[in-house]
Amino acid sequence: MSQGTFAWIHSSARPTSRIDDRISPAVSSRCASRRVWPTSARFPGAEAAERARTERAAATYARLAELADETRLLRTRFRTQSADGGTAADRAALLRSRASVQDEAARLLEELSSLEPELADGHHARADETRAAAAADLEFAALLALQDTPAPTP
Numbered sequence: 001m002s003q004g005t006f007a008w009i010h011s012s013a014r015p016t017s018r019i020d021d022r023i024s025p026a027v028s029s030r031c032a033s034r035r036v037w038p039t040s041a042r043f044p045g046a047e048a049a050e051r052a053r054t055e056r057a058a059a060t061y062a063r064l065a066e067l068a069d070e071t072r073l074l075r076t077r078f079r080t081q082s083a084d085g086g087t088a089a090d091r092a093a094l095l096r097s098r099a100s101v102q103d104e105a106a107r108l109l110e111e112l113s114s115l116e117p118e119l120a121d122g123h124h125a126r127a128d129e130t131r132a133a134a135a136a137d138l139e140f141a142a143l144l145a146l147q148d149t150p151a152p153t154p
Contacts, residue, residue: 057115060108067105074098088144095141102134 113123
């Protein structure tokens with residue numbers, strides 16, 4: 001290999017400019033502020049979509065907290081009626097109300113699993129537990145309703 005060819009290979013192999021010089025200054029400043037390599041591109045609107053998903057998840061968590069408070073209140077009212085000798089029909093109505101709240105919570109947990117895919121397994125498990133609790137409440141409400149009906153007279 002001649003000296004001229006060797007010099008040509010080395011001169012063409014060396015970068016003539018840095019990568020920061022080849023991208024626009026706006027992209028470079030955004031990447032520097034986020035400490036992201038400039039070669040990683042995001043789709044337009046990806047940040048807005050991620051922010052919307054995060055806000056939706058936060059709203060869902062807030063609604064789940066409200067439903068948990070409502071469930072606790074209904075449980076307390078049920079226990080109070082049971083201790084005070086409330087009618088079976090009233091207690092059954094409270095159980096049906098609590099079951100509907102739990103069904104809504106299970107639906108929100110399923111929605112949350114799509115909003116937070118990295119936590120989806122835990123959200124699915126909680127949704128299944130909540131659905132099982134709602135089914136148990138409905139079953140108990142049905143038993144209470146049977147208890148409250150008068151026996152047929154012969």
